[in-house]
Amino acid sequence: MDWVFLSELAINGALTGLLYSLFAIGLVLIYKASxxxxxxxxxxxxxxxxxxxxxARDVGLPLWLAIPLAAVVMLGLGFGIERVALRRLAGRPxxxxxxxxxxxxIFLRGTxxxxxxxxxxxxxxxxxxDPLFLxxxxxxxxxxxxxxxxxxxxxxFMLFFRTRTGIKxxxxxxxxxxxxxxxxxxxxxxxxxxxLASVVAVAAGVIWGEIQGVDQALSLLxxxxxxxAVLGGLDSILGAVIAGIILGVVENVGADFLDxxxxxxxxxxxxxxVLILTVMIRPHGLFGRHDxxxx
Amino acid sequence: xxYRLSGVHHANYVSDxxxxxxxxxxxxxxFIFLIGLAAPFIIPSLYLNSYMLPWLIxxxxxxxLNLVTGWAGQLHLGYAAVMAVGAYSSIHAARFGVPWEFALxxxxxxxxxxxxxxxxxxxxxxxxYLALTTLAMQFVMDWVLTHSPAISGGSHAxxxxxxxxxxxxxxxxxxxxxxxxxxxxVLVTIFMLNLKRTGLGRALVAVxxxxxxxxxxxxxxxxxxxxAFATSSFIAGVSGALLVATFFxxxxxxxxxxxxxxxxxxxxxxxxxxxxxxxYFGVALILLVPGIVNGLVVTLSDGxxxxxxxxxxxxxxxxxxxxxxxxxxLIEPLxxxxxxxxxxxxxxVWPFDQFKK
Numbered sequence: 062m063d064w065v066f067l068s069e070l071a072i073n074g075a076l077t078g079l080l081y082s083l084f085a086i087g088l089v090l091i092y093k094a095s096x097x098x099x100x101x102x103x104x105x106x107x108x109x110x111x112x113x114x115x116x117a118r119d120v121g122l123p124l125w126l127a128i129p130l131a132a133v134v135m136l137g138l139g140f141g142i143e144r145v146a147l148r149r150l151a152g153r154p155x156x157x158x159x160x161x162x163x164x165x166x167i168f169l170r171g172t173x174x175x176x177x178x179x180x181x182x183x184x185x186x187x188x189x190x191d192p193l194f195l196x197x198x199x200x201x202x203x204x205x206x207x208x209x210x211x212x213x214x215x216x217x218f219m220l221f222f223r224t225r226t227g228i229k230x231x232x233x234x235x236x237x238x239x240x241x242x243x244x245x246x247x248x249x250x251x252x253x254x255x256x257l258a259s260v261v262a263v264a265a266g267v268i269w270g271e272i273q274g275v276d277q278a279l280s281l282l283x284x285x286x287x288x289x290a291v292l293g294g295l296d297s298i299l300g301a302v303i304a305g306i307i308l309g310v311v312e313n314v315g316a317d318f319l320d321x322x323x324x325x326x327x328x329x330x331x332x333x334x335v336l337i338l339t340v341m342i343r344p345h346g347l348f349g350r351h352d353x354x355x356x
Numbered sequence: 357x358x359y360r361l362s363g364v365h366h367a368n369y370v371s372d373x374x375x376x377x378x379x380x381x382x383x384x385x386x387f388i389f390l391i392g393l394a395a396p397f398i399i400p401s402l403y404l405n406s407y408m409l410p411w412l413i414x415x416x417x418x419x420x421l422n423l424v425t426g427w428a429g430q431l432h433l434g435y436a437a438v439m440a441v442g443a444y445s446s447i448h449a450a451r452f453g454v455p456w457e458f459a460l461x462x463x464x465x466x467x468x469x470x471x472x473x474x475x476x477x478x479x480x481x482x483x484x485y486l487a488l489t490t491l492a493m494q495f496v497m498d499w500v501l502t503h504s505p506a507i508s509g510g511s512h513a514x515x516x517x518x519x520x521x522x523x524x525x526x527x528x529x530x531x532x533x534x535x536x537x538x539x540x541x542v543l544v545t546i547f548m549l550n551l552k553r554t555g556l557g558r559a560l561v562a563v564x565x566x567x568x569x570x571x572x573x574x575x576x577x578x579x580x581x582x583x584a585f586a587t588s589s590f591i592a593g594v595s596g597a598l599l600v601a602t603f604f605x606x607x608x609x610x611x612x613x614x615x616x617x618x619x620x621x622x623x624x625x626x627x628x629x630x631x632x633x634x635x636y637f638g639v640a641l642i643l644l645v646p647g648i649v650n651g652l653v654v655t656l657s658d659g660x661x662x663x664x665x666x667x668x669x670x671x672x673x674x675x676x677x678x679x680x681x682x683x684x685x686l687i688e689p690l691x692x693x694x695x696x697x698x699x700x701x702x703x704x705v706w707p708f709d710q711f712k713k
Contacts, residue, residue, distance in 0.1 A: 168678025
C-alpha cells in the first residue's frame with residue numbers, strides 16, 4: 062500500500078469535493094428557503110461562467126471587474142426567475158416544480174449556447190498550472206483556490222444567516238406560514254435565495270470553467286452537486302461542505318480501486334451509488350432536518 | 357352546441373362506468389382512429405415516417421410513464437433506462453433468432469423485471485427523493501450499457517436491429533412501420549382508457565392521493581406500486597424495442613440517456629398528469645414544435661436576409677424546448693390535457709352556460 066499516493070488521492074479528492082460543495086451550496090440555499098429542488102443550478106452555473114466570459118472577452122473588462130459585474134447580473138436573473146416562474150407555481154406538487162426547474166435548466170443551457178456557441182472556451186484566471194508540492198504530495202493550485210472560495214462562501218453564508226435578513230430567511234425555511242403571519246415578506250425571501258444561489262453559480266462557474274473549460278459540460282455537475290446536497294442533508298450548508306469533502310475523497314480513492322476492475326469510468330457509478338445509498342439509508346442526509354417524509 | 361348535451365348526468369352505474377360518457381367524445385375518437393388508419397394514404401411518406409411514427413411510439417411510451425407518474429403518483433426519472441432494457445433485450449432476442457412477436461414480449465418482460473427494481477426505491481421514499489433515486493439509477497443503467505460491449509454491441513456501441521417481421525410478414529415499407537406503431541399506440545391507449553374503470557386503476561389513484569389512507573381502506577400500496585412500475589415498464593420496454601425496430605434501426609446507448617428520460621417526463625407533465633389525450637398533445641408539442649420553430653427561424657432569417665450562425669441554429673430547438681416546458685407549466689400546471697378539457701367543458705353546454713361553478 063502506497064500511503065503517499067493514497068493521501069495524495071484523498072487530499073485532491075477533498076479539494077475537488079469542496080468544488081462540488083461550491084455547486085451544492087446553491088442548491089441548498091434554495092431548498093432551505095422554499096423547499097424547491099433547484100435542478101436548474103447546472104444551467105445557472107453555465108450562464109454564470111458565460112456571462113463572466115462575455116463581460117471579460119466581448120466587453121473587454123478585466124476579470125476582477127467582470128466577475129462582480131456578472132454576480133450583479135446573475136443576482137437580477139435569480140430574482141427574475143423566482144418572480145416570473147417559481148412564484149406562480151408555489152404550493153403545487155413537487156413533480157411540477159421539479160419539471161419547471163428542469164425546463165429552466167434546458168432553456169438556460171439552450172439559450173446560452175445559442176447566444177455564445179458551444180465551443181469550449183477558457184477562463185484564464187491567471188492561476189498557475191505548476192503543481193504545488195507538499196512534501197511528496199502534489200496538489201493542483203486551481204483546486205486549492207476553488208476550495209478556498211468554497212470555504213470563504215461557507216463562512217460568508219454562516220455570517221449572513223446571523224444578520225437580520227439571514228434570520229428572516231431562516232424563519233422562512235423553518236415555517237412558511239408562520240413567517241408569513243408575523244409579517245416577513247416570504248416571496249422576497251425566496252427571491253433572495255434564488256438570487257444568492259445565482260451568485261454562487263457565478264463562483265462555481267468561474268472555478269469550474271477554469272478547470273474544465275467553459276462549455277456545456279458545466280451543467281453535467283448537476284448529479285454530483287445533487288449527491289453532495291442530499292448527502293449533506295438538503296437544507297444544511299455545513300452539510301454541503303462536509304458531504305462535498307466526503308464525496309470527493311470517496312470518489313477519488315474509490316475510482317482508483319474500482320477503475321482497474323471495471324475498465325475505467327467508475328466515478329459516475331460511485332457518485333450514483335452514494336446518492337442511492339444515501340436516499341435509501343438516511344434520506345435526510347448527514348445534517349438535514351428529520352422531517353423528510355418516508356413512505 | 358357541438359356536444360348536444362346539457363351536462364353529464366348518470367342515472368345508473370352502467371352509464372357511469374362507460375369509457376366515453378359523452379357520445380361526441382366517442383365519435384371524435386372514432387374519427388381520429390379512422391384518420392390514423394387512413395394516414396398512409398393521406399400524408400406524404402416523409403412526414404409519415406419522420407413525424408407520425410415517432411409521435412405514436414413516443415405517445416405509447418409517455419402513456420406508460422403516465423401510468424406510473426400520473427395514475428400511481430410515483431416520480432420516475434429513469435424511464436429511458438427501462439426503455440433501453442426492453443430495446444436491447446428484444447433486439448438481442450431477435451438477433452438470436454427468436455420470432456419478433458416473442459422478442460417484443462421478452463423485451464417487455466425483461467423491462468418489467470428491471471423496472472420493478474425502481475419500485476423498490478418507491479417503497480422507501482417518495483416525491484423528490486424518489487425522483488433523485490430513479491435519476492441515479494438511470495445513471496447506473498447508462499453506465500452499465502456503455503461499459504458492457506456484450507450488451508451494447510462491440511466497440512462502436514451500436515447494435516443493428518434485424519428486419520422486423522410480425523405474423524410471418526417481413527415489414528420493410530414505411531406504411532408497414534407506421535401500422536406497427538399505430539397498432540401499438542392504439543393498444544396502449546385502449547388499455548389506459550380502460551384502466552380508470554378497473555379496480556387496478558382505482559387502487560392506483562388511491563395510492564397516489566394518500567398511500568396510508570389507501571392502506572386503511574385495504575389497498576396494499578406496496579403491491580400496487582410494484583404493479584404500476586412493472587406494467588409501465590412493460591409498456592416502456594415494448595415501446596423502446598419498437599422505436600429501435602421501426603425508427604432508429606440501430607440501438608445506441610445515447611438514444612436512452614438521461615436527457616431522454618427528462619424528455620419523456622416533460623411530455624407527460626406538459627400533456628397533463630393522468631390525461632390520455634394530454635399525452636398525445638404533450639408528445640406532439642415536445643417532439644415536433646422545437647423543429648418547427650427552428651424551421652420558422654430559418655425561413656424568417658432567409659426572408660429578412662439575415663445570417664444566423666449555424667451553432668445558434670443548432671441550439672435554438674433546445675432553448676425552445678425548455679421554454680415550452682416552462683411556459684406550459686406557467687399557463688396551466690395541469691397541462692395541455694386540462695386546457696383541452698376546459699375548452700371541451702365550455703363548448704359542451706355552449707351557449708347555455710349552465711356549468712358555472
